[in-house]
Amino acid sequence: MGAAITVFMTLHWKLVIDSTHAPALADFWAQALGYVVEDPSELVEQLLAAGRIGEESVVEHHGRKTFRGFAGIRHPDDPYDEASGVGRGRRLLFQEVGEAKAGKNRLHIDVHSEPGGLDALVERLEGLGATRVREVNKGPAGHWWVMQDPEGNEFCAA
Template sequence: MALGWKLVIDSADADAIADFWAEALGYEVEDPSALIERLLAAGRIGEEAVVEHRGRKTFRGYAAIRHPEDPFDEVSGVGRGRRLLFQDVPEGKSGKNRLHIDVHSEPGDLDKLVARLEGLGATRVREVDQGPAGHWWVMQDPEGNEFCAA
């Protein structure tokens, strides 16, 4: 039996980096506001656990994105499929990522993809040339996390 999973990524600003990756991948930022309202009303969390981002209540230091076609829980907003969760941590990034995301372009549209990602706040690090097999770009998201655009 296959197991469910999510990729959790440490961040400095979970809401901002979730916005970047949602735009980069065409994903949706999860909306936990209904769950938050229920937890606040029941006294299970306090206002200090909540921030407002883009007009919605979110959990302080956490933001998630999900594939728009995957199922999700209507009450919590939590995706049940392809999902990235960003969580704020106190320490900064200190080295190369051991795990990274590859973003694939349509055939022949790598330059267009790279330009779009740069427009969202990504930066090019270096081009990797594979000769006849093609090339791709190593890039960084706005927090400095490496990823590849191919």
């Protein structure tokens, strides 16, 4: 007799990135990846009206009310909850923390260009506020740039 196989449900997940200014970093990554900045303004307004949160929990960004210290982005083709604005698919959440980034990221994002489009991708990312750190050329194993987003988080452009 064979061993029993346990089947687990696929889990939903999001990548959470610490930041010093969540809305600005969300704007950068939304533009870099072609994602949509989540709009929780309807939920924020409902919570304010019901007295469940106070004005100290809210900040305005690009004319919309959002939760202070948080901002999310989602893939434009993925489903999302219209009442809260929260994505139900590929998603990044930015949360503000009190301490500055220290050391190298243990996890990073790779942004891929179209074949032959690495130079254009790197220039576009620089135009959004990214910085080149170093070029890596591993021959047949790949060629990419290590870069930093506006808050110094490392990522690769390949």
